[in-house]
Amino acid sequence: MEALVVAKGLKKYFPVRRTISEVVLMKSRLYVRAVDGVSLEIGFGETLALVGESGSGKTTTGRMLIGLEKPTEGSILFEGIELTKLSKKALRKIRPRIQMIFQDPYASLDPRVKVGDQVAQPLIVHGLCNADEARERALEILERVGLTPSTEIYERYPHQLSGGQRQRVVIARAMITRPRFVVADEPVSMIDVSLRASILELLKEFKRERNLSTLFITHDLAVAKLVADRVAVMYLGKIVEEGAVEEVIYNPLHPYTKALISSVPTIGIRVLEKLKIVGEIPNPINIPPGCRFHTRCPFAMDKCKSYEAPWIYVSERHGVSCWLYSAE
Amino acid sequence: MALSLSTPILAFIRSFPQPAKSMLILGLAIVVSVMLMAILAPYIAPHDPTSRVYVELQPPSWKYLMGTNHVGMDVFSRVIWGSRVVLFVVVVSATISMAFGVPLGLASGYYGGPVDKALSIVMDSIYAFPSLILAIAVAAVLGPSPLNAAISIAIVYVPTYYRMVRGETLKVKQMPFIEALIVLGCSDATILRSVFRNIIQTVLVVFSLSVADAILTEAALSFLGLSVTWPTPDWGLDLRSGQPYLLNGYWWIAMCPGLMIVALSLGFALIGEALSDYFSIATKV
Amino acid sequence: MSNALLEVINLKVYFYTLSGVVRAVDDVSLRVLPGEWISIVGESGSGKSTLAYAIAKIVPPPGKIVGGKVGFMNRDLMEFDEEAMRSIRGRHIGFVFQDPLTSLDPLRTVGDQLAEVIQVHLGVSREEAVREAGDLLELVGIPRDRLNYYPHQLSGGQRQRVVIAISIALRPELLIADEPTTALDVIIQDQIMDLLKEVQRKGASIMLITHDVALAAETANRIAVMYAGEIVEHGNTHSIINAPLHPYTVGLVDSVPDLWSKKSVKSIPGFPPDLRNPPPGCRFHPRCRQALGICTNESPPMTAIEHDRYLACWLYLKR
Numbered sequence: 001m002e003a004l005v006v007a008k009g010l011k012k013y014f015p016v017r018r019t020i021s022e023v024v025l026m027k028s029r030l031y032v033r034a035v036d037g038v039s040l041e042i043g044f045g046e047t048l049a050l051v052g053e054s055g056s057g058k059t060t061t062g063r064m065l066i067g068l069e070k071p072t073e074g075s076i077l078f079e080g081i082e083l084t085k086l087s088k089k090a091l092r093k094i095r096p097r098i099q100m101i102f103q104d105p106y107a108s109l110d111p112r113v114k115v116g117d118q119v120a121q122p123l124i125v126h127g128l129c130n131a132d133e134a135r136e137r138a139l140e141i142l143e144r145v146g147l148t149p150s151t152e153i154y155e156r157y158p159h160q161l162s163g164g165q166r167q168r169v170v171i172a173r174a175m176i177t178r179p180r181f182v183v184a185d186e187p188v189s190m191i192d193v194s195l196r197a198s199i200l201e202l203l204k205e206f207k208r209e210r211n212l213s214t215l216f217i218t219h220d221l222a223v224a225k226l227v228a229d230r231v232a233v234m235y236l237g238k239i240v241e242e243g244a245v246e247e248v249i250y251n252p253l254h255p256y257t258k259a260l261i262s263s264v265p266t267i268g269i270r271v272l273e274k275l276k277i278v279g280e281i282p283n284p285i286n287i288p289p290g291c292r293f294h295t296r297c298p299f300a301m302d303k304c305k306s307y308e309a310p311w312i313y314v315s316e317r318h319g320v321s322c323w324l325y326s327a328e
Numbered sequence: 329m330a331l332s333l334s335t336p337i338l339a340f341i342r343s344f345p346q347p348a349k350s351m352l353i354l355g356l357a358i359v360v361s362v363m364l365m366a367i368l369a370p371y372i373a374p375h376d377p378t379s380r381v382y383v384e385l386q387p388p389s390w391k392y393l394m395g396t397n398h399v400g401m402d403v404f405s406r407v408i409w410g411s412r413v414v415l416f417v418v419v420v421s422a423t424i425s426m427a428f429g430v431p432l433g434l435a436s437g438y439y440g441g442p443v444d445k446a447l448s449i450v451m452d453s454i455y456a457f458p459s460l461i462l463a464i465a466v467a468a469v470l471g472p473s474p475l476n477a478a479i480s481i482a483i484v485y486v487p488t489y490y491r492m493v494r495g496e497t498l499k500v501k502q503m504p505f506i507e508a509l510i511v512l513g514c515s516d517a518t519i520l521r522s523v524f525r526n527i528i529q530t531v532l533v534v535f536s537l538s539v540a541d542a543i544l545t546e547a548a549l550s551f552l553g554l555s556v557t558w559p560t561p562d563w564g565l566d567l568r569s570g571q572p573y574l575l576n577g578y579w580w581i582a583m584c585p586g587l588m589i590v591a592l593s594l595g596f597a598l599i600g601e602a603l604s605d606y607f608s609i610a611t612k613v
Numbered sequence: 614m615s616n617a618l619l620e621v622i623n624l625k626v627y628f629y630t631l632s633g634v635v636r637a638v639d640d641v642s643l644r645v646l647p648g649e650w651i652s653i654v655g656e657s658g659s660g661k662s663t664l665a666y667a668i669a670k671i672v673p674p675p676g677k678i679v680g681g682k683v684g685f686m687n688r689d690l691m692e693f694d695e696e697a698m699r700s701i702r703g704r705h706i707g708f709v710f711q712d713p714l715t716s717l718d719p720l721r722t723v724g725d726q727l728a729e730v731i732q733v734h735l736g737v738s739r740e741e742a743v744r745e746a747g748d749l750l751e752l753v754g755i756p757r758d759r760l761n762y763y764p765h766q767l768s769g770g771q772r773q774r775v776v777i778a779i780s781i782a783l784r785p786e787l788l789i790a791d792e793p794t795t796a797l798d799v800i801i802q803d804q805i806m807d808l809l810k811e812v813q814r815k816g817a818s819i820m821l822i823t824h825d826v827a828l829a830a831e832t833a834n835r836i837a838v839m840y841a842g843e844i845v846e847h848g849n850t851h852s853i854i855n856a857p858l859h860p861y862t863v864g865l866v867d868s869v870p871d872l873w874s875k876k877s878v879k880s881i882p883g884f885p886p887d888l889r890n891p892p893p894g895c896r897f898h899p900r901c902r903q904a905l906g907i908c909t910n911e912s913p914p915m916t917a918i919e920h921d922r923y924l925a926c927w928l929y930l931k932r
Binding site for chain 2: 098111122125
């Protein structure tokens, strides 16, 4: 199956500002290696969850796929078009088909514009229809995301809505141009716990109805399990494990994945034994040599300290980057 | 019409928390009465401000509320007519400063890059210059006239608007709702409009506070004879003409226009402070 | 004379804002036994943090404790003045806040801050205090040589460990942790929870304030569920999680995605109420599928339905 989105070897290095004394002493510039060689594919109608801790580079990866950040290296193919080489104008033409849902529903709406007008705006910006029609379609989609009566909600300003309602507005705005691909960056982490499920359900409905492809960025494996088909686990700028969501959760291979799964609190009964690891994620300016997880890994061997582990497929679609699974 | 407009304005004032509300009301009272004074000058001034109406150096009396000056003109009428010059200079200069400072700050903050760096350096160097000396220098080159005074004051305050607008733009630009517009494929013009909508309260605050300051600068310029020429009534100019007589006990000639300068400046400053409290904007003008 | 360490009775904390009186904590009663871990679970705006602040009498203005009693070690804290409270805080009630940066002085080393607490309260020599500070750091899992570090040189997880070290320095009987891991990643959260369990093992009672039902369930002996300023259900962890009775608790447990349970997930309809103008009767009734006639006008009293199980819901009360 040909994938809708194919990213290969994505890298994003942010230069670190030097102090004046460092410039004078001609110290070389340091880089934050936020994303350090990420490849992924998202099929038609598929949801890929990108899971990791803060500082893992998952948000930067999403921002590159959406064109908010230019990759330092690598390629992104969307419907066979190379996004990284597009001009600003050509990229703007593709925008209706690639959308984003942001984390903070309080900050992702313009506080001074009626929410209805914000939902209708993409249609008008891209000249897809006239103002009256845009209003009609905005009302329709507000209704669809459960904001009723839509004629009343249309006239409200963001501060007159609750967090959950605003996130529905954000989803409506992203969906109104019928995109093929959506990047959702922690869309429920700022929503009240008792309302999260309905937002996730809404995203799943759009996925089913429209064969929507989604990159779902989250730190919460339980949420990933609920919405995703596949999951990719990121650590310090790299994907360390990827596979079908049930398989990764019930049969994790990489020690980091195991530790991550162990640490998620649960009200159910754990299937796997807990794996505790020590320390915290290192600074992405000084990424450890070899396997970048070896400093915290309880199974680290000598070769982990100097050689990066190859990508190994243990089954057709379950891959891991770890020496423990290498025949070498 | 006046009634339909006054309702939202009153509601806006009522929504201020204390003590900002008292500050705003006092500030507005001062500024509005000076404006009325300027508009209605021909009707409320009891005498011709530029001709000798009585014996010189007479102390305040019922007929001459603020006394007469050294050539026998009515100080009260001169104070009323003088408000016109101050307001003209201040409004014209603020308009010019905003016309340059706001768009430059917006563009600089939004686009960044080398143009932003160059502009920032130019603006910072103007800003670093003592404002009064700069205004005097420009006014001296242009020659004495109210319009030239307005231009020289305008130059002094362009960096103030520029810096505040640029700073706010940098802040707003990073807000997710602006990024959302980029993702939606909006043009730069649309995005800039949205940024502007969200920094307009800052412009309002900077306007009030810098006008408060500009009133003092204007007074200084006319005190030095770089604005209107005698005998046109003007607060700064009258301050100067009364100054030699101050030591001999004829306090009213300088004191009356001087107090008006202080009051008007205070009025704008109070409005500015109240607005910045309301919008919670840090005022590092 | 009761055997409880902390006994909160009919506590009321109101915030007097410009737009009205917010009844953040309304008639809350709660009991904490020595050495037990109690988790207060609730969504944002449920009043759970305010309850914690009120226990230590540090409610920020415009908030005010307007009624009720806080009994601690058999003394009524409501009768204590500010100076007397200061000898209680830190010494007997320790606090860990959500953001460790707000509780650390950025300009002083962590060793300095730790040693000062020990020196001032225990009246020991400087050398002894520094030695003790080093011991404490090691206890919370930070190498002794970090005594000379400034807060900004530590990671978020390490800072929270330092805050915990400071708050347990005087061996308080009660440690209140207000969302201590919300700003941290799950692996670090797990480590911090282990550390708190260690603190409990040493004899302290822990009160964990959290919005995370699963986190509360994994650690607590007992759970109290708060909704709109009131405790709606209160009992041992097992029964609250596995056999919740109050419709809100049922909805809350059902709404959380869980890695290891097969149950489906569904949201509670509607939104939490505005506490300036809470609904009459049971505050949950507008969102409750099983609401009865009485729920709309009469507030259900907190009732013991079995040993150590309290509930405020008309569905289970005989009228």
